[in-house]
Amino acid sequence: MASSPSERGGLRVPPGLRRHASLLIVYGLILILCVYASLSSPNFLTERNIFNVLRTAAFLGTVAIGETFVIISGGIDLSVGSVIKLSVLMSAILMNGRPENIGLAVVATLAMGAAVGLINGLLITKLRIAPFIVTLGAYSILRGVGYTVATMPVGKAAPGFLRLYDLKVGPVPLLVLFLALLTLAGVFVLRRTAFGRYINAIGGNEQVARLSGIRVDRVKIGVYVLCSALAALTGLLYLARAGVGDPVTGEGAELQAITAVILGGTSLFGGQGGLIGTLGGVLLIGLTNNVLVILNVSSWYQELIQGLVIVGAVAFYKQKRR
Amino acid sequence: MTDTPILEMLNISKAFGGVQALRDVSFSCRKGKVHALLGENGAGKSTLIKILAGAYQADSGEIVFKGQRYAGFTAREAIATGISIIYQELNLVQLMTVAENIFLGREPSNRLGVIDTQRMTKESAALLEQLRIPLSPSAQIGDLTVASQQMVEIARALSQNADLIVMDEPSAILAGQELDSLFATIRSLVEQGVTIIYISHRLNEVFEIADDVTVLKDGRVVGVQPIGEVTRARLIQMMVGRPLEEIFPRATRSRGAPVLSATNVTTERLPRPASLTLHEGEILGLAGMVGAGRTEVARALFGADPLRSGDIRLKGARIQPRSPRQAVQAGMALVPEDRKTQGLFLEQSIRSNITLSSLDKLTRFGVIQRGLETATIRRAQRELSIAMASPELEAQYLSGGNQQKVVLAKWLQTSPSVIIFDEPTRGVDVGAKFEIYQLMRQLAERGVAILMISSDLVEVLGMSDRILVMHERRIVAELARDQASEERIIELATTGSQAEMKPA
Numbered sequence: 001m002a003s004s005p006s007e008r009g010g011l012r013v014p015p016g017l018r019r020h021a022s023l024l025i026v027y028g029l030i031l032i033l034c035v036y037a038s039l040s041s042p043n044f045l046t047e048r049n050i051f052n053v054l055r056t057a058a059f060l061g062t063v064a065i066g067e068t069f070v071i072i073s074g075g076i077d078l079s080v081g082s083v084i085k086l087s088v089l090m091s092a093i094l095m096n097g098r099p100e101n102i103g104l105a106v107v108a109t110l111a112m113g114a115a116v117g118l119i120n121g122l123l124i125t126k127l128r129i130a131p132f133i134v135t136l137g138a139y140s141i142l143r144g145v146g147y148t149v150a151t152m153p154v155g156k157a158a159p160g161f162l163r164l165y166d167l168k169v170g171p172v173p174l175l176v177l178f179l180a181l182l183t184l185a186g187v188f189v190l191r192r193t194a195f196g197r198y199i200n201a202i203g204g205n206e207q208v209a210r211l212s213g214i215r216v217d218r219v220k221i222g223v224y225v226l227c228s229a230l231a232a233l234t235g236l237l238y239l240a241r242a243g244v245g246d247p248v249t250g251e252g253a254e255l256q257a258i259t260a261v262i263l264g265g266t267s268l269f270g271g272q273g274g275l276i277g278t279l280g281g282v283l284l285i286g287l288t289n290n291v292l293v294i295l296n297v298s299s300w301y302q303e304l305i306q307g308l309v310i311v312g313a314v315a316f317y318k319q320k321r322r
Numbered sequence: 323m324t325d326t327p328i329l330e331m332l333n334i335s336k337a338f339g340g341v342q343a344l345r346d347v348s349f350s351c352r353k354g355k356v357h358a359l360l361g362e363n364g365a366g367k368s369t370l371i372k373i374l375a376g377a378y379q380a381d382s383g384e385i386v387f388k389g390q391r392y393a394g395f396t397a398r399e400a401i402a403t404g405i406s407i408i409y410q411e412l413n414l415v416q417l418m419t420v421a422e423n424i425f426l427g428r429e430p431s432n433r434l435g436v437i438d439t440q441r442m443t444k445e446s447a448a449l450l451e452q453l454r455i456p457l458s459p460s461a462q463i464g465d466l467t468v469a470s471q472q473m474v475e476i477a478r479a480l481s482q483n484a485d486l487i488v489m490d491e492p493s494a495i496l497a498g499q500e501l502d503s504l505f506a507t508i509r510s511l512v513e514q515g516v517t518i519i520y521i522s523h524r525l526n527e528v529f530e531i532a533d534d535v536t537v538l539k540d541g542r543v544v545g546v547q548p549i550g551e552v553t554r555a556r557l558i559q560m561m562v563g564r565p566l567e568e569i570f571p572r573a574t575r576s577r578g579a580p581v582l583s584a585t586n587v588t589t590e591r592l593p594r595p596a597s598l599t600l601h602e603g604e605i606l607g608l609a610g611m612v613g614a615g616r617t618e619v620a621r622a623l624f625g626a627d628p629l630r631s632g633d634i635r636l637k638g639a640r641i642q643p644r645s646p647r648q649a650v651q652a653g654m655a656l657v658p659e660d661r662k663t664q665g666l667f668l669e670q671s672i673r674s675n676i677t678l679s680s681l682d683k684l685t686r687f688g689v690i691q692r693g694l695e696t697a698t699i700r701r702a703q704r705e706l707s708i709a710m711a712s713p714e715l716e717a718q719y720l721s722g723g724n725q726q727k728v729v730l731a732k733w734l735q736t737s738p739s740v741i742i743f744d745e746p747t748r749g750v751d752v753g754a755k756f757e758i759y760q761l762m763r764q765l766a767e768r769g770v771a772i773l774m775i776s777s778d779l780v781e782v783l784g785m786s787d788r789i790l791v792m793h794e795r796r797i798v799a800e801l802a803r804d805q806a807s808e809e810r811i812i813e814l815a816t817t818g819s820q821a822e823m824k825p826a
Contacts, residue, residue: 192689192690192692193685193688193689193690194681194682194684194685194688194690195688197674197677197678197681197690198678198681200667200670200674201667201670201674201678204667204668204669204670205663205666205667205668207663207664208663208664208665208666208667209678210626210645210646211624211626211646211656211658211664211665212646212650212678212679212732213646213647213649213650213651213679213736214647214678214679215645215647271667271669271670272669
């Protein structure tokens, strides 16, 4: 946007850096990690390894995009891991290896996700229960439901569905393309639609949003529906990878997703942030894990390092804002 | 002014960044007198006082206090030499007693460091007695009214042997009788030779208590006079920099048909039924003390608080707004009292702020039409002359006046037929204040019905075509413009009636 003609008044123009500091940091870290890894091991910078990292990122990425919407709206969703678990079980059982069931399984699973989001959203808006509590409850309930359904892998993906995981468009795995398109679609929704504006407004100041005539409850419910539906979609991706419904799928995904969102610079208080940052957070987590494996570092260290990175990064963002 | 001054501040200048807060300000007070310091928000009163308190250092100039020259003070030196400041936000520990607060940080103690409570209580009692303040030294601060707490601050100042006490808008937190007892205390302080600097917006008080007055505007002294030699109109003119009749734009049209009528409306926070009618093209002022229920009326009309009973009609059609959204769709807008927490998204762009309530018109299938939005923003910027470098800038970087214009711009996009302004010019500098008055009048001239809540009586009297006065959550009177006066409104707002008033 070109600056307007009336540039009078003693305006302090904030350095554009402030808003983008977190992006610079997260993508800077990714770059450093890539350079370091490619110097340390010949196995890192291969087409196979890079696409592998990106394809793996599609799983966390899909949940994290939904979580970003929720967090920008000023909420939080702790139930996504359990939704993924339920989704993978449900779709595996419904599909049961039969190609003719693919449509039914996919639609029913996504509907289940949307329904969970709807219930979360209704509890949060109509009964005014804090999102943390509602989704913590949902996390626990759905996890319990998951384990009553199955404690061992169940069901089976149809062969055609299983092939999705390995499908490529040219050299690019389908899932990588999917993640890229999903991110772009999310960016568009957040920046260019009324729904996106309202999400930002509600997260920025719910009271002002209400007094401005925004249907706050409806937008918030929409955000939770979207988030849970994306979690259910992630469950479907897991089925395409594993071929069976494994009941441990999705455990810890909620914290991974929140980690990615925060690494991407989205404020936990809402109103500020975006998906390009979240994508960076997802890639950084994926790359860290990959590099540690390539360098033969014990997997025990992975979580420790992730913890350090998140606290360090956020501490750094805070400094930048002062 | 022939008496020797106790305090002279000479050629004081102070800048913050690029903003010159004080320019070559000279200010002096006679010993044992009450000197009023007047000025609009941002005129430099606080800065001057903070320099005196040692909170800021002046860039240039000097202070002569009791014959002694100082280039500047530290906060500690200011207190030690006998200067005490009583700020609007009182500095008292709520869980301690009156005596403990008076001696806070200077507790009398024996050789073992044990506090001599008895002596503290006795000295406090003597001090309160001397000021004729009826308070027990052992009362807990948290149990006292704000007015009594203010008295404790005054007692503390006196216990520090203050020769000069600065009171920063002491009346802002006081009501009717409390103000009288503050004045009584001030008079007894003056009798004892203490000098008072009294900061206020309220001209009535200034005429009642002050001996001299200094007016600041835009960081300069625009007038120093004994109070007997100045008129109210002259003071206002000095404060705002133009004659009174030019500040408030006149109405050229007469009011039209009723637009909004509320009958016996009650909400949880507005227990007594309130009724009012708002006409096309008029500005209806709603006056009253803070907490009199004015904001509650606005919230009820706007659907922000659920109605318990009553009837709200807009252009004859019954609307019972159950949410602000319904009120907005019916054609209402609310410019709220606290811009920063209720009106604006400070951390979001000016663009998002301006179009937020009218996105329905700017979207196709939910997608914002960027070109259309930009055109809207440009038009709003032109119409309201909003000074901004770019619409992508976050709203928090705008000045108070420009922030208020952004809030107004947001509502103008919805083409409302009724706009409720709650304290429209609070925290806005004089220039922008003037512009906001012009805009409000222009809107009324175009037929918009305006309800204006304001605590600034000059504003209420200057802008309103009609005035409603509230007292204890009830609308107690309706005054036509030519019946209203500052005294009459204050009387109604503080007592709820004007039984003892002679006809004006």
